[in-house]
Structure formats: structure tokens, C-alpha cells
Amino acid sequence: MGTTLAVARREFRSFFNSPVAYIVIGVFLVVAGWLYFSTVFVAGQASLRAFFSIAPVLFVVFAPAVTMRLVAEERKSGTLELLLSMPLRDWEVVAGKFLAALGMVGVGLLWTLPYPLTVASLTAEGARFDWGPVVMGYLGLLLMASSFLALGLWASALSRNQIVGFIIGLLLCFAFYFIDKFAMVLPESLGELLQYLSVDYHFANIARGVLDTRDLLFYLSLTAVGLALTTRTLGNVRQ
């Protein structure tokens, strides 16, 4: 565990020592902030559901952007071999990098906390802002991000080229986000399966304020699969 955290700390620091974190988080904040706040007064509702419907789409792009260099760059520069030659298990390296990426997304989300605070302070007199769905929405975003990051990490491990890693990650996240949108053209039984595989479907459930064990289990499973695949790919690289 200690070694995992050491890897995580090193990666997390390197995010914020380079402009990567500031650019990724900054662009995310501008796009999400503008899309959300440009409609919030039209809708007239003291609710963050609009933000929670924008953020997942942005995550499809930003999660692979966060993870794209994590393994690919190390493979390209040859530092991965150095890292793997250390007394570290493959999964500890993977977990460390994953936690660093999740930490960075977490920091990005922390910067959006003024959104609910602003909206709560503008709630009409007599009405009460409901914090339950907001807390759940953030939890859902973290869960969704973790599954995207795990997939992105795997994509990054598949190639030496960051851009290729990004594109594969983007395609994977895109597929898991939009998979249920094709459900209507497929037979009902297959449609339900695709719906279950959709990260968006599970997120929509959580964002309305309900934490369901099925949604939790799905995200944790998808994250675990992504991380297991990355570990396996790293194992191949080592060999």
C-alpha cells in the first residue's frame, strides 16, 4: 500500500508541476461552467442536474486526456522499465497511477464547488436547496471518472504513443458512455444489456439523488476490469 501511495504521490505531483493539470482542469471548468451557467437562469431551478448532465460528456474527453501520458510516456522515454525493475508489483504501479489520476479529477471537481454554493445562495425564499442530489452527483461523477480513468489507463498502456493512447481511451469512454443510445434499434433483451453497460445510465440514477448498490457495483466492476487489463498489459510489457 505504501508503495502504491508513493507512486500516486509522485504522479500527482508531476501533474501539478507541469501545465497539464491546469490546462485540463481549466478547460473543463470553462466549458462546464459556461454550459451550465448560461442555462441556469433560463431553467430557473436551483438544481445542479444540468451540470451533472454536462460533466459526464466532458469526462469522455478529459479522462483519457488525464491518463494518456501515464504509461505511454514512460514506455516511450524508457522510464517504465526502470519503474518495473523496482521492487514493485505491477498492480501497485497501476493502482498508484490510477489514484493520482483520480486525485487530479477530484481536485478538478473541488473547483466546481462554488457552483452549488452559488445556486444554493440564490434559491428562492421559502424554497430549500436540496443538497442530497448534489452530494450524490459528485459521488457519481467520481465513480464515473474512476471507470473512465481505469479504461484510459489501459488505453495508455497499449501504446508508446500518447496520442494513440488518448484516442483509444476516448473511443473506449465514448463507447461506454453512448452504448445505451443504440439500445432502441436492438432487440429488447440486448437493449437492456447495453443499457446496463452504459456509464451514463448508471450516472443518471445516482445524479437524481439515489445511491443504488447496482450502480455502485457497476462502476467498481468497470474500474476493476480496466485496472486488471492495465496490469495484464504491463505484465506483457515486462515480459
Next chain:
Amino acid sequence: MKPGSSNANIFLAAIVGCLVLLNILGLRAFGRFDATRDKAYTLAKASRDTMAGLEDPVTITAYFTDELPPPYSSNARYVRDLLEEFRAASKGRLSFEFLDPMSQETAEDRETKKETKRDIFGRVFREPTSVERELAQEGIQPVEIRVIEDDQMQTKRAYMGIVIKHQEKKEVIPVVQDTRTLEYDLTTLIRKLTRPKTPVIGVVQGHDAPALHEKLSGLRSLLGQMYEVRPVDLSGKERVDADIDALLVVGPKTQFQTNELKAIDQFVMEGKSVAFFLDSVQVDLKTFMPSDATHGLGPLLETYGIKVGDQLVADVESAQLSVQERRGFMVVSMPVPYPFIPLLERLEGDSPITEGLSGVSLPFSTVVTATPPEGAQATVLAKSSRKSWLENKPYNIDPRRDWRTETITPNGPHPLMVQVSGKLKSHFAAEAQTSTASGTPLLAESKGEPRIIVAGGSAALWDDFMGRPNQALLLNVADWLLLDPALLAMRTRGMAEAPLQSELSATTRNAVKFGNAFGIPFVLAALGLVRWRMREARRATVTV
């Protein structure tokens, strides 16, 4: 392939397999935590019980036009969420589909939509499409909503209706506009559809009360759609028929006998509910001559904590009456304000009876007050406006009365309709002990929690005044009398969303918009720069 690699692949396959299995198991055994304040996504017990008790399939079709603008879009989302909950609670007995009527349109329909015609007055119209005809047949009405399209405000025809079907029967919610009461509405409608027996409402006749087939024909046909309406004659009886589920007492004029009072009282003590629409004065709408009504129900109602006054309430906020006036050779019809028909802008109380009702008129009403006895609750359902006052006997209710010469001191609002519910004591409690030896024993206190509604006038239910708002009030009253307490406990739970302050200045709005969208990233960028400069400075120090 190396043996290590093969092992790793098997291990990976095992992990994935286990996770798939876990997810499949998780689909069957799951738990959920509703974090919303009002537990908006947790069904009320009454709804869960109703769904769990379904024996035959119930199908719900929600017709919602896609891409509705706010706030309708959140309604559609809420409806979908709620129906999901219903489906889960029904263990597969309830199924639902969400349909965008526009997606059902055929090529022919699209052609029909393009073809506009003009009627003889030159007004543009078009033939309804097959989808529109079908929906109209189902009872789903389109609503006109304003949307922004091509940078212009346009009116769009949208559907937001729900059809519930069970066997051969169906119930329709033509337009879902307010989702706050939707769970309540859906549960009530499903209960109506699936109930084994139609509840019976008894309307007490005799005592010169308006007859069902005369002044109350509207009431009979309206209630008859959902309930069995039966005239009840209490003369010579000490008990109301056992199969009657609720009683309506509308406008009796002559004295009730003790045995009749006992019958009503014991009906209440059985835990059943009664609505009284009582006049202290009867009015003939042709002559506008008032006559006293002496029904003698006052003492009985006082036992339940309700007092019916004997002064008519007059209100500036009133309906108008058409009065014929002779002007020279001509007779002209003139609408004049008529203070004896208070028109209620909105009703009071957090009660399913009055929720969302407005425009109810309660003609020739007296004040009704309620002080709940111990173990019961009282709610005022309707009040006259602040600009109302009490008229003393002898009443001058002539529509031609000249108000210009009168000085009136408004002292409203006055309560016109109340409800009392809970544990009630019998009016004949003293006799309860003594009469046990002979005949049926009298109940000294109520079983369960009966509900009593008392309105200070009966004219609101006459055919003459049965406009839409009054119809809705009547239906609500009937529903409320017949619902079980579990359903009543299902309060109108608010939507999870609260409105924003409506009167925000443009400056505030812009500050919020730009501050959040660009201010926050700006601070982040500034922080990044400061950190970079500090690192550079540190690096420079190290170099030196």
C-alpha cells in the same frame, strides 16, 4: 505463449468472470439510499403497498414529446423516474412505456401537417394526424408551449399525458403539468382501476333536501363515473346501510329525528366519513327569497368540534349575476357583482382536497369554525377574502340591492369550509352504556379515524353552480372521504428541485454566470502561474 502469460490470462478471465457474476447477482439483491430531502424517489408506503398488491397486469403509457423546454423537461424526467419506481415495486405487474407521439407519425401524417386549410372565416387550420386522433381518443390533450426555435419564440404543440390501463378499464391524466401530486394521482388512479368493489356514496335524502334527480343531477353523474351513488333515506332507521362507504348530507331543511342523528353519528363512529353541505338559509334562485333551514345537525357537529354559524358571508371577491332591468321599452340583461357568491381565488390548507384548486364558488355560505377535539385535527379548507363581511337577518339577498347607499366594514376572511379528522367521540356517548342491553350496541368513540367535512352552504353542489372548479372540489371531497389513511398520509411531496429567486438583477445574473464560468478558471490559472514562478525562483536559488 509463456506459461506465466497464460496464467495471467486465466487470472484476468477469472476476475472478469467474477465481476460479471457479482453484477448479475447484484441485479437481484440490491439496496438503495435516497439522499433527496423529501425522499422524492422513495415511494410512499401507500404506493408500494398498492403496487405490491397488484394481481393483474397494469400498463402505463406516458406520451411525452421529446426535447421539451424547461420546466417541462424535468417533468418528463420525473415521470420516468417515478414510473421506474412503480415498476420495481410492482414486481413486474406494472409495465410502462415512454412514447414520443411525434415518433409515431407516418409519412402520411407529416404530409397532413403541411397541408393547412382555411375555414369560412379565413382562419388557418389543418386536419388532425392519425396520431393526434388516436391520442384524442385516448383522452390525451395537446398543450401549447412556448419554445425558442430559429432564434424566435414559437408555440409548439406538445404532449405530456399518461394513460393507465387495467383489463378493459383505463384512466387518463391528460396533461402532467405539476409533478408534485403525481405519485398521489397515479396511485389513486391505479387503486381505482384495480379495486375489487366500487365504493358506495350515500346521499341523504328527505328533509326537503335537494333531490338527486333535480338540483343534484350533476353531482350524481359526476360521482357516478367513479363511485356508486345511492340515495339514503334515514327516516325510521337507527343505522346507515352497512355497505355504504361514505355519506353526503346536502342541504336538508327540516329537523332530523334523534334516530336519524344516531344513524349518522354511529356511521361516523364506525370510522366512516361524512361531508355536510349545510344551509342555515335556503335560497330560491327564482325569487331570491331566503327561508330558514332548521336541520338541527348543529349539536351533533359540535360534538365533533365543528360549529356552523348562522350569518351569511358576503364578499367583494364574488361571482356576477345576470340581472334583467327594464329601460324604457326594453329589458336588458346586466351582469352585476353578487357578494353572496364568494369566489375563492385559491383554497386554503395543505390538503389533497384543495390542492391546486382555484375559482371555486360557495354561494350563500355561512361561517363554519372548527376546534378539533382531543385526538383529532382540524383544517380550514376555504376562506372568504379579506374584503368579506357577515350579513345579519333578515337577509336582503336581492341582486338588485343598491350597495351604493350602504356602508360596509369588511372584516374577513371568514372560514367557509372545514375538515376534522381523527378519533372522535359519539354525540350519544352517554347512551352508549345504557343501550348495550337492547339491540345494537352504540359506539361511544370512533373506530379508526373518520373524516368530517362541513361547508356552510349546499348551493355550491347544485347544478346551477356546478362549474369546473366546483366539480373538482366535489370529486376531491368524495375521494378524500373514501381514501384510506395510508394514501392520505402520502403528502404532496415537492419536486426535488427548488426555484431560483425570480427577481435577480441583470448584474447579479452576469456576475454569477461570468464569475463561475470564467472567474474560477482564472483563479486556477493565476494559482498555477504563482506556483510555477515560485518553483522557478526556487530552482534559480538552487542554481546560485
